[in-house]
Amino acid sequence: MTFLNFFINGISLGSIYAIIALGYTMVYGIAKMLNFAHGDVIMIGAYVCFYAISRYKLPAFVGVIGAVLICTILGIIVERLAYKPLRQAPSLAVLITAIGVSYLLQNSALLMWSSNPKFFKPIIARGAFKFFDGQLSISHITILTIATCVLIMIALSVFINRSRLGKAMRACSEDKGAAQLMGINVNATISLTFAIGSGLAAIAGALLCSAYPTLTPTTGSLPGIKAFTAAVFGGIGSIPGAFLGCLMLGVIEIFAKSYISSQLSDAVVFAVLIIVLLVKPAGLLGRMTQEKV
Amino acid sequence: MAIKKFINLNLKQRLSLKRTEAKKIFMTYLFVIVSFAILQGMSITGTLSSTMEGMLIPICAYSVMAVSLNLVVGISGELSLGHAGFMSVGAFTGTATAILLQNLIPLAPLRLAIAMMTGAFFAGVAGFLIGIPVLRLKGDYLAIVTLAFGEIIKSIFNNFYLGVDDYGLHASMLTDTTNLASGGRMIIQGPIGISRIAKISTFTAGFILLMIALIIVFNLVNSRFGRVFMAIRDDRIAAESIGLNITRFKMIAFVTSAAIAGAAGCLFAMNYSTIFANKFDFNTSILILVFVVLGGQGNMLGSIIAAAALTILPEKLREFADYRMLLYALILIMTMLISNNDGIKYFFQKINPFRKKQEAE
Amino acid sequence: MKRNKTKLVPVPSKAMIPDRDVARAPVLECINLGITLGGIKAVEDFNFTVGRTEIAGLIGPNGAGKTTVFNLLTKVYQPTTGTVLLNGQDTHGMNTVQVNKAGIARTFQNIRLFKNLSVIDNVKAAMNNEMKYNMLSAILRLRDYRREELAAHHRALKLLSIFDMQDMADLRAGSLPYGAQRRLEIVRALATNPSLLLLDEPAAGMNPSETAELMDSIIKVHEMFQIAIVLIEHDMSLVMNICEGICVLNFGHIIAKGTPEDIQSNPAVIEAYLGRKK
Numbered sequence: 020m021t022f023l024n025f026f027i028n029g030i031s032l033g034s035i036y037a038i039i040a041l042g043y044t045m046v047y048g049i050a051k052m053l054n055f056a057h058g059d060v061i062m063i064g065a066y067v068c069f070y071a072i073s074r075y076k077l078p079a080f081v082g083v084i085g086a087v088l089i090c091t092i093l094g095i096i097v098e099r100l101a102y103k104p105l106r107q108a109p110s111l112a113v114l115i116t117a118i119g120v121s122y123l124l125q126n127s128a129l130l131m132w133s134s135n136p137k138f139f140k141p142i143i144a145r146g147a148f149k150f151f152d153g154q155l156s157i158s159h160i161t162i163l164t165i166a167t168c169v170l171i172m173i174a175l176s177v178f179i180n181r182s183r184l185g186k187a188m189r190a191c192s193e194d195k196g197a198a199q200l201m202g203i204n205v206n207a208t209i210s211l212t213f214a215i216g217s218g219l220a221a222i223a224g225a226l227l228c229s230a231y232p233t234l235t236p237t238t239g240s241l242p243g244i245k246a247f248t249a250a251v252f253g254g255i256g257s258i259p260g261a262f263l264g265c266l267m268l269g270v271i272e273i274f275a276k277s278y279i280s281s282q283l284s285d286a287v288v289f290a291v292l293i294i295v296l297l298v299k300p301a302g303l304l305g306r307m308t309q310e311k312v
Numbered sequence: 313m314a315i316k317k318f319i320n321l322n323l324k325q326r327l328s329l330k331r332t333e334a335k336k337i338f339m340t341y342l343f344v345i346v347s348f349a350i351l352q353g354m355s356i357t358g359t360l361s362s363t364m365e366g367m368l369i370p371i372c373a374y375s376v377m378a379v380s381l382n383l384v385v386g387i388s389g390e391l392s393l394g395h396a397g398f399m400s401v402g403a404f405t406g407t408a409t410a411i412l413l414q415n416l417i418p419l420a421p422l423r424l425a426i427a428m429m430t431g432a433f434f435a436g437v438a439g440f441l442i443g444i445p446v447l448r449l450k451g452d453y454l455a456i457v458t459l460a461f462g463e464i465i466k467s468i469f470n471n472f473y474l475g476v477d478d479y480g481l482h483a484s485m486l487t488d489t490t491n492l493a494s495g496g497r498m499i500i501q502g503p504i505g506i507s508r509i510a511k512i513s514t515f516t517a518g519f520i521l522l523m524i525a526l527i528i529v530f531n532l533v534n535s536r537f538g539r540v541f542m543a544i545r546d547d548r549i550a551a552e553s554i555g556l557n558i559t560r561f562k563m564i565a566f567v568t569s570a571a572i573a574g575a576a577g578c579l580f581a582m583n584y585s586t587i588f589a590n591k592f593d594f595n596t597s598i599l600i601l602v603f604v605v606l607g608g609q610g611n612m613l614g615s616i617i618a619a620a621a622l623t624i625l626p627e628k629l630r631e632f633a634d635y636r637m638l639l640y641a642l643i644l645i646m647t648m649l650i651s652n653n654d655g656i657k658y659f660f661q662k663i664n665p666f667r668k669k670q671e672a673e
Numbered sequence: 674m675k676r677n678k679t680k681l682v683p684v685p686s687k688a689m690i691p692d693r694d695v696a697r698a699p700v701l702e703c704i705n706l707g708i709t710l711g712g713i714k715a716v717e718d719f720n721f722t723v724g725r726t727e728i729a730g731l732i733g734p735n736g737a738g739k740t741t742v743f744n745l746l747t748k749v750y751q752p753t754t755g756t757v758l759l760n761g762q763d764t765h766g767m768n769t770v771q772v773n774k775a776g777i778a779r780t781f782q783n784i785r786l787f788k789n790l791s792v793i794d795n796v797k798a799a800m801n802n803e804m805k806y807n808m809l810s811a812i813l814r815l816r817d818y819r820r821e822e823l824a825a826h827h828r829a830l831k832l833l834s835i836f837d838m839q840d841m842a843d844l845r846a847g848s849l850p851y852g853a854q855r856r857l858e859i860v861r862a863l864a865t866n867p868s869l870l871l872l873d874e875p876a877a878g879m880n881p882s883e884t885a886e887l888m889d890s891i892i893k894v895h896e897m898f899q900i901a902i903v904l905i906e907h908d909m910s911l912v913m914n915i916c917e918g919i920c921v922l923n924f925g926h927i928i929a930k931g932t933p934e935d936i937q938s939n940p941a942v943i944e945a946y947l948g949r950k951k
Contacts, residue, residue: 055598101649104652109652111609112605114391115601116645116649118598118602119641119645119648120641122640125637126641130634130638244594248460251452251453251456255452282470282486283486286463286464286467289460289463290464292457293460296449296453296456300450302453312740527812528812531811531813531814532812535806535811535818535822536797536801536825537808539794539798540801542787542790543798545789546786546787546789546790547786547787549749549785551798553779553862554798555770555773555801556798564808568808
């Protein structure tokens with residue numbers, strides 16, 4: 020039964036990773052950049068949510084919506100100010116800028132909210148459903164996390180595959196020049212991608228801190244990196260791949276923590292990633308592109 | 313006609329590197345030597361502030377790190393996000409060696425040299441082991457896996473215990489089960505790392521290491537090896553078509569870079585009385601990458617200047633207290649935006665008297 | 674420069690090669706070579722023999738599979754069926770690097786130079802496998818470093834001078850004009866000492882006078898090094914002038930083989946290029 024408990028916790032953690040990874044992988048797909056600041060958007064989202072709920076006593080859903088709004092705006096502003104001028108620049112320059120933005124967000128948070136950890140109040144009431152005489156307990160937040168993640172996955176898949184804007188996004192990620200010639204507003208599409216990614220990051224922040232309630236200005240960095248690792252694991256640019264990769268990574272992490280060692284769990288997670296990439300160099304569901312000769 | 317022209321060529325003169333290239337290399341050596349002479353002079357006469365004095369060795373260590381990473385990122389064209397891992401391996405193995413040799417070799421500079429070589433050796437071995445899987449991947453996948461390896465190395469050292477007593481070395485993972493006999497000494501203590509280090513790193517040692525790193529990198533780059541590294545960077549498929557073994561040469565660059573980083577890590581560690589694994593985390597890797605990118609890929613002098621400037625900058629910003637890292641981040645972003653702005657680039661090209669005439673494409 | 678007419682004679686495998694090469698084993702023999710790419714048979718039943726010093730042409734409409742044949746020969750793709758014999762040696766299981774060491778060098782349809790290297794470094798990079806000095810010699814600038822680098826430099830300049838490029842030696846390869854880039858690719862391929870040189874559309878994008886110069890240079894290379902050359906080309910005057918045997922591909926199949934005269938009058942070839950007569 021403990022095994023099943025761990026498994027469900029793993030799936031829940033993986034679901035949070037998946038929501039983060041979506042933002043990462045969408046931005047990667049369209050702007051071809053590793054947006055290292057993404058993890059810090061999660062943190063900002065969590066702080067906004069925290070202040071709305073704990074300080075201003077707003078209902079939880081208002082707090083989450085507020086966080087989504089603010090992060091969406093933040094995402095668009097960051098893209099406009101920092102990344103857009105570098106559209107033609109070498110990818111490393113963009114990477115360093117993203118790192119700069121990450122430092123900027125972290126240190127702004129440090130100034131505004133200090134480095135003292137905040138105790139995050141979960142967005143839904145604490146408690147758990149118990150099965151098999153209490154041997155298996157699934158907390159409300161776990162269920163909410165998994166449900167939210169599935170919902171977002173489905174909505175996003177439909178949006179990207181069916182809607183006009185989704186098609187525009189896919190076109191831009193294939194070939195920006197050609198997309199522009201076809202009358203797609205590339206800049207607006209990229210902004211949209213950042214907006215969606217950042218909005219999702221806010222949701223992820225609220226869920227992450229509901230499950231792991233300590234909130235500091237560096238809360239977002241490691242989950243951000245792990246989520247991206249998971250997206251690579253599943254195959255960069257593939258949404259089902261990111262989903263699958265994140266779930267697996269979450270489960271592996273919880274198992275490694277429980278059965279091997281909590282200190283070494285990160286090492287185990289990364290080792291699994293390396294092994295998978297060795298066997299499947301494009302990730303689990305990624306497609307291998309052959310360069311034309 | 314063509315043959316005649318060919319005979320008239322002065323081969324010796326042609327063999328010397330392109331003059332701009334040679335000038336660049338000369339300027340780099342000159343800059344390092346002159347800076348060392350000035351700073352050393354100021355240090356002896358006591359005109360150097362104590363904060364500056366304390367930064368000399370870290371600047372050397374970071375410069376060496378930047379030069380070594382530039383070999384991978386700038387010359388071989390592979391993005392590595394785990395370079396601090398090699399620094400870590402060098403720091404721990406090198407410092408441990410120095411502690412073990414403390415009574416055997418009383419001469420500190422010699423002990424430091426042996427420690428650095430040991431650090432370089434182990435970092436090189438780590439580079440080789442990591443290179444086997446990593447170098448089969450391409451682009452961003454490679455970057456992510458180097459990141460993963462950096463984290464793994466950090467986790468391992470955070471959980472590694474090493475002690476020495478009369479019966480020899482004792483090591484354990486996760487928990488301390490070394491059970492040293494009385495009079496034994498713990499060397500590496502998991503997350504606490506190594507403490508009570510004899511600070512034997514000196515500015516002169518840092519300067520010598522930087523010069524050695526520069527000589528290795530420059531001479532390698534201007535040999536058949538460097539040519540192949542750059543050929544693979546520019547076009548992998550064409551490189552294969554002319555019979556260049558891609559993995560082998562990438563490995564050479566990677567291991568060389570890792571070994572130099574290991575020596576730098578050792579220099580860095582032996583400047584402090586304690587050293588722990590979390591000091592060499594992802595942020596450190598990124599910091600070194602920032603040096604390389606700001607200084608210009610493939611530009612060693614740029615790397616050194618960037619490393620020095622960005623090590624001093626946070627200290628200089630100290631008067632802004634809480635705002636210092638915020639300013640640092642802003643400066644980083646602004647530098648990237650400005651240096652990649654075509655208008656400004658053009659302006660600098662126009663006023664730069666050294667600009668190469670045939671750069672126009 | 675118009676070449677003397679060559680007589681093609683059959684070898685035991687019934688393929689035709691120039692009469693002067695009959696005494697020696699062919700440099701290249703493709704037997705039933707084929708590959709399926711994405712479910713489509715891009716090349717099928719490709720039987721092709723090149724004599725030791727032959728200049729052969731591979732022609733056909735766009736998309737006929739010509740470059741795919743080159744990619745099969747150089748193992749950019751592994752063939753799904755058939756055998757490639759290079760100097761009588763089976764190349765099965767080899768990779769691009771090994772095939773190059775065994776004697777095939779090539780150029781690319783979309784130029785693939787080492788853009789940020791100087792012209793001469795592009796050539797010297799291709800000579801890497803004949804330089805033997807180790808890393809220590811390189812770092813310490815020992816005697817074998819200096820000797821081998823000097824020798825390589827000498828030879829690289831000599832090769833460049835065949836294409837009259839010795840004065841461009843120190844320019845950045847990416848900054849060269851288009852025609853010069855194409856020539857540099859040939860020099861780079863030659864620098865690996867191939868026994869078979871594959872040229873993928875060497876005259877593409879060149880004007881008539883550049884093409885004529887290129888033609889002379891190819892003939893010069895052929896005479897100097899006595900190697901076999903296979904070229905893919907759309908410029909028919911070039912192909913008909915310098916090729917001794919020509920192989921015509923369409924939809925992945927060989928539709929004709931023979932001397933330039935045979936090909937020019939072959940109805941299947943005319944149909945492939947001009948369409949069926951109404």
